[in-house]
Amino acid sequence: MRLNRIFTAIAATSALVLAGCGTADPASTPAPGASGALTPIKLQLQWFFQAQFAGYIAAVDQGFYQEQGLDVQLLEGGVDIVPQTVLAQGRADYAVAWVPKALASREQGAGITDVGQIFGRSGTYQVAWKDSGITKAADLKGKKVGNWGFGNEFELFAGMTKAGIDPGKDVTLVQQQFDMQALLKKEIDAAQAMSYNEYAQLLEAKNPKTGKQYTADDFSIIDWKTEGSSMLQDAVWANTEKLNDPAYQQQTVKFLTATIKGWAFCRDNAEKCRDLVVAKGSKLGKSHQLWQMNEVNKLVWPATGGIGVIDETAWNQTVQLSQTTKNQTGDTVLTKAPEGLAYTNDYIKQAIEQAKTAGVDVNGTGFQPATVTLNEGGS
Amino acid sequence: MRRALAILAGIVTLALLWEGYKAVGDPEGTVLFGVRVLPRADDLSMPHLWTVLQRLGRPELAGGDPVWQVVLRACLFTLGITAAGFLAGTLVGLLLAMAMQRFRIVERGLLPYVILSQTVPLVALAPLVAGWGGTLMPAWATVAVIAAYLAFFPVAVGMLRGLQSPSASGAELMRSYAAGWWRTLVKLRFPAALPYLFPALRLAGAAAVVGAVVGEISTGTRGGIGRLIIEYSREATSDPAKVYTAMLGAALLGLVVAGAVSLLEVPLMRHRRHVEVVTL
Numbered sequence: 001m002r003l004n005r006i007f008t009a010i011a012a013t014s015a016l017v018l019a020g021c022g023t024a025d026p027a028s029t030p031a032p033g034a035s036g037a038l039t040p041i042k043l044q045l046q047w048f049f050q051a052q053f054a055g056y057i058a059a060v061d062q063g064f065y066q067e068q069g070l071d072v073q074l075l076e077g078g079v080d081i082v083p084q085t086v087l088a089q090g091r092a093d094y095a096v097a098w099v100p101k102a103l104a105s106r107e108q109g110a111g112i113t114d115v116g117q118i119f120g121r122s123g124t125y126q127v128a129w130k131d132s133g134i135t136k137a138a139d140l141k142g143k144k145v146g147n148w149g150f151g152n153e154f155e156l157f158a159g160m161t162k163a164g165i166d167p168g169k170d171v172t173l174v175q176q177q178f179d180m181q182a183l184l185k186k187e188i189d190a191a192q193a194m195s196y197n198e199y200a201q202l203l204e205a206k207n208p209k210t211g212k213q214y215t216a217d218d219f220s221i222i223d224w225k226t227e228g229s230s231m232l233q234d235a236v237w238a239n240t241e242k243l244n245d246p247a248y249q250q251q252t253v254k255f256l257t258a259t260i261k262g263w264a265f266c267r268d269n270a271e272k273c274r275d276l277v278v279a280k281g282s283k284l285g286k287s288h289q290l291w292q293m294n295e296v297n298k299l300v301w302p303a304t305g306g307i308g309v310i311d312e313t314a315w316n317q318t319v320q321l322s323q324t325t326k327n328q329t330g331d332t333v334l335t336k337a338p339e340g341l342a343y344t345n346d347y348i349k350q351a352i353e354q355a356k357t358a359g360v361d362v363n364g365t366g367f368q369p370a371t372v373t374l375n376e377g378g379s
Numbered sequence: 380m381r382r383a384l385a386i387l388a389g390i391v392t393l394a395l396l397w398e399g400y401k402a403v404g405d406p407e408g409t410v411l412f413g414v415r416v417l418p419r420a421d422d423l424s425m426p427h428l429w430t431v432l433q434r435l436g437r438p439e440l441a442g443g444d445p446v447w448q449v450v451l452r453a454c455l456f457t458l459g460i461t462a463a464g465f466l467a468g469t470l471v472g473l474l475l476a477m478a479m480q481r482f483r484i485v486e487r488g489l490l491p492y493v494i495l496s497q498t499v500p501l502v503a504l505a506p507l508v509a510g511w512g513g514t515l516m517p518a519w520a521t522v523a524v525i526a527a528y529l530a531f532f533p534v535a536v537g538m539l540r541g542l543q544s545p546s547a548s549g550a551e552l553m554r555s556y557a558a559g560w561w562r563t564l565v566k567l568r569f570p571a572a573l574p575y576l577f578p579a580l581r582l583a584g585a586a587a588v589v590g591a592v593v594g595e596i597s598t599g600t601r602g603g604i605g606r607l608i609i610e611y612s613r614e615a616t617s618d619p620a621k622v623y624t625a626m627l628g629a630a631l632l633g634l635v636v637a638g639a640v641s642l643l644e645v646p647l648m649r650h651r652r653h654v655e656v657v658t659l
Contacts, residue, residue, distance in 0.1 A: 048599060048610065078599020080505045080611065091510045178401040179615035181423055204617035208422065278440075281601065283442055377618040379440060 031100040037099040038071035041255060044083040044092035048076050049280040051292035052196060052234070053096065054273040054301075055118065059262025061276050068254035082111055087237055094255060099232035100322045100333045101151045101314075107334055111240040114343035116256050116308035116351070118263060118317075122230035124155050125199055127183065128190040135220050137227050143189035146176035152173035154333055156192060158229035158325040159222070161222045168328050176288040180205075190222070196295035200288055203379045209371060213376055229325075233299070236308070240341050249347065256351035257358075260307055264360050267301050267367055270294055288378030294370050301364035315343060394428055401425055426620040431627070434620040446621065450607065450628035454635075457591050457603035460519055461636055464526025465587040469580065471527065472534025479535075480542040480568070481560060490539075497532050501590075504528065505597035518600050525597075526590035530583040537579025541572025577644040584640035588633050604628050 045053050056074055059065050067074040075092060078084060084102040087095035088110035097105075099114065106112060126145070128134035134143065137159040145160075147153040157167045165171060174188045180201050183191035193199040199221070207214050224230040227357035236259065242248040274290045282289060305311060322333035353363050404420030407622040418424060426434075435447040443449075475493065479486035508525055514520035545567050553563040595605030615622045 048601075076599050076601065078505075078509065078597055080502050080597040081509060081599055084508065085506070086510070089510065177615075178609075178613050181616055181619075184616065185419065185421070187425060200617075201616040206617070283439070283607075284614070317643070377614065 016263070024178050029216050038066065038069055039251060041065070041070050041072045041094070041251070042075055042092040043072055044075045044077070044081070044086045044095040046077045046083050046096055046098075046234075049074070049277060049282050050197075050284060051274060051277050051289045052296055054266045054277055054293055054296065055259060055263035056096070057262075057276050057280055058265045058269075058273050059258045062262070062265055064258035064261040064265075065255070066219055068258045070251070070254060070258065072255070072258075084110055084237055087112055087239060090239070093239070094252075095237045096234055098152075099235055099318050100154055102235070102237055102334050103319070103322060103342065104151060106338060106340075107336070112237045113240045113341045114235045114245060114310060115238045115243075115252055116236035116259065116348045117232055117310040117343075118236060118259070119234040119296075120231070120303055120307075120311065120314070121299045122155060122224055122233050123195040123295065123299050124152075124224050124230070124233075125195055126156055126159075126224075127193045127199060127202065127219050128178075128222070129183075129186070130218055130220045132189055132220070134190055135222070137222060137229075138165065140222075141165050141170050141191055142191060144172045144174055144187070146174045146182055146188040146191040146206075148176050148192050151333065153192065153327060154321065154325050155224040155229050155231050157327050158231075158321045159224050159227045162227065163228055166325070168330070185202045196299075200291045200295075200374055200378065204373045204376060205286065206376060209294040213374070216330055229321060231315055231321055232310075235310075238347075239346055243344075252347045252356070253350045256308060256348050257303075257354045260351055260355045260362060261358070261360055263300055263307060264355070264362070264364070266293065267297050270297060270370060285375070285378030287373065287375040291372040291374055291378075294372050297367065298369050301367035303363055304365075306348075306352045307361045307364070309345055309352070310343050310348075320333045397425070397428060401427065423619050426623060430620045431623045434618075434626075435624050443479045446624050446631045450624055453602065453604040453607045453625075454632045456519075457588075457595065457596075457605065457632055458635065459550075460523045460595075460603060461526055461587045461632070463520070463523040464590055465530050465584055465636075465640075467523065468527035468530025468583055468587060469534050469584070471533040472579075472583070473538055474537040475531070476538035476542055477564070479539050480564075486539070493532065493535055496528070501525065501593055501597060505594060508594075509598035509600075512600070516597075519602070521598060522591055522594035522600050522603070525594035528586040529586040529590035533579045533582035533586065534576070537575050537582070538572055539596070541575030542568045544575060545571045573644075573647060577641075580643065581637065581640050584636045585633070588636050592629060592632075604632055 020297070031245050043056060045056070049057065053074070056072075060074060060228050075086070082105070083092070083095035083097045084105040086092045088105065095112070096118075099117075102110075102112060102114070121146070126140070132143075134140060140160055140163075140318065145156070147156050160167050160171065167173065174182065176182060176188070176192055180191055180193065180198050182188045183202070184205060193202070202219060203214055203216065205214055206212065207218070232318065236256065238252055239248070270293045271290065274293050277289050277293070278286055284292075300307060303309070319334070319337060319360075323335070324332065326332055401420045404417060405420060406421040408415055408419035408424075409417035422430070433449070438444065439446050441450045474488065478523055479489055505525060511524070514519040516524075542564075549571075550563065550568055553567050558566065560601040589602065592605035592608070594600070596609050600606060604625060608622070608629060611618075611621045611625045619622045
């Protein structure tokens with residue numbers, strides 16, 4: 001009897017939940033009827049909404065895309081979502097992806113082109129404890145070195161190779177998780193970290209010995225930019241074949257123009273952009289997001305050649321390292337130089353001209369990073 | 380009453396084991412010949428249970444909802460996906476089993492592929508299905524498809540065995556009554572299959588939960604407990620208790636689904652024999 005009642009209750013709840021799922025569709029965008037003649041565009045991001053993508057989020061929120069006649073839908077990434085593949089399969093119109101990984105997909109047949117190198121600099125660090133004495137790549141010899149794998153590890157391997165270390169023999173490689181616990185527990189001597197994410201997580205953690213948060217003085221950083229093994233990261237990729245179509249070309253210029261405005265807006269309004277990201281439902285805390293916004297701004301600004309313009313030297317370095325750096329299994333990112341239209345500055349240059357005409361500072365020469373205080377747990 | 384006590388005792392035992400290990404275990408973990416045999420017992424790896432419970436009560440983000448509400452909402456969302464996946468999977472499984480029972484040739488042709496379907500790694504399947512989201516169906520439905528994909532298998536295989544379980548003499552008796560395939564199915568095979576169906580449904584329920592949680596992680600679908608686990612695990616460095624709140628939620632979801640499925644059989648199995656059935 002009692003069981004029957006419970007059964008009915010559970011059946012009723014599941015029915016309610018099902019009904020709820022049917023009506024409240026969390027993924028759909030606002031009704032397209034309101035947008036009139038806007039062209040619908042899908043942009044595939046690499047991961048969940050976070051300040052790393054603030055420029056795109058701001059361009060949507062501030063109506064920059066709408067000004068250009070575009071109705072842009074941002075697609076969040078997931079563990080098994082590969083943006084460049086989504087783009088190549090035509091399930092998105094543009095995608096944000098790291099250059100080495102996207103080039104690897106190109107080599108396997110994905111028809112994509114880098115049309116805007118939004119991040120001019122790499123944000124990858126290798127972080128160690130200060131008292132370990134590790135300050136440069138050469139110090140990693142004989143140490144336990146954490147890395148993410150899946151193609152995110154090549155700057156580390158290039159840096160070690162450059163310093164005369166054989167990554168296969170001279171270090172113990174450890175597969176790292178999403179968090180930095182392995183470094184905090186001293187299971188590894190140096191951990192891979194993005195300046196805008198994992199490094200901040202370290203500074204948000206509490207030192208059990210002192211009861212206070214760790215500070216930058218507790219850690220030392222190997223920055224691959226100074227070691228000369230950095231590779232290009234977040235870029236906007238377009239479909240190569242469609243780039244032959246004048247309509248898509250025009251649309252690309254418009255998309256990039258609005259994107260430039262979005263990133264310039266976030267440079268000048270970091271806190272506002274932080275709020276936009278938090279409002280998008282990011283689960284990371286406010287101070288963490290502001291830190292991320294500030295660090296990401298540092299990767300974009302100042303942009304001497306104009307935001308998004310692909311610097312040939314940096315590109316060649318990325319390609320060259322992709323071809324020569326071997327990981328522990330002896331694989332390189334690329335087996336040969338990229339063929340066809342791997343990148344083009346044609347559209348970003350037009351976009352920059354249009355943005356300039358609209359009064360946007362596309363170089364950010366005067367950009368000064370802020371000092372962000374991280375709270376415990378990033379809150 | 381006894382059952383409630385047993386459940387309570389189970390929870391208390393688990394809690395005692397956790398805290399007991401924390402009390403006596405080495406904070407650095409036990410490593411034998413370079414292999415970790417026992418986990419670390421420090422607060423970063425195994426937060427105190429009361430820390431986790433306190434975390435449930437504190438807001439998720441400054442000024443936001445308390446974590447228990449967020450976790451519960453996520454569980455309900457995933458429960459909906461699981462239910463949809465379970466229902467769809469069960470339906471497909473039943474239809475396949477009926478087709479396979481009816482036509483020997485279908486069984487011989489299809490069964491290997493039914494088994495083969497479960498060897499396709501989710502990692503390969505998920506991005507493909509995720510692509511349907513937003514065009515063919517809403518994003519949550521793609522996760523339900525993944526759940527259904529895992530859930531249909533035990534039902535198809537278990538139900539097939541159940542439908543084939545009546546003895547030849549039973550089938551011949553029905554034939555002597557001039558009963559057709561449909562009537563034989565309804566009067567003889569369905570009732571005979573019930574003891575095989577319910578264990579299969581339990582497996583399907585568990586598979587649907589796994590499919591929903593993993594599907595969410597894999598496709599990045601927001602709103603559910605799988606997504607919450609991965610979001611919170613990114614904060615494990617500075618807020619280790621938070622990850623465990625999401626895991627508690629996932630465990631709760633599994634229990635609720637298992638309970639709901641086992642309740643399904645109460646009205647149907649009251650007067651029937653219970654047999655031990657191995658469906659796989």
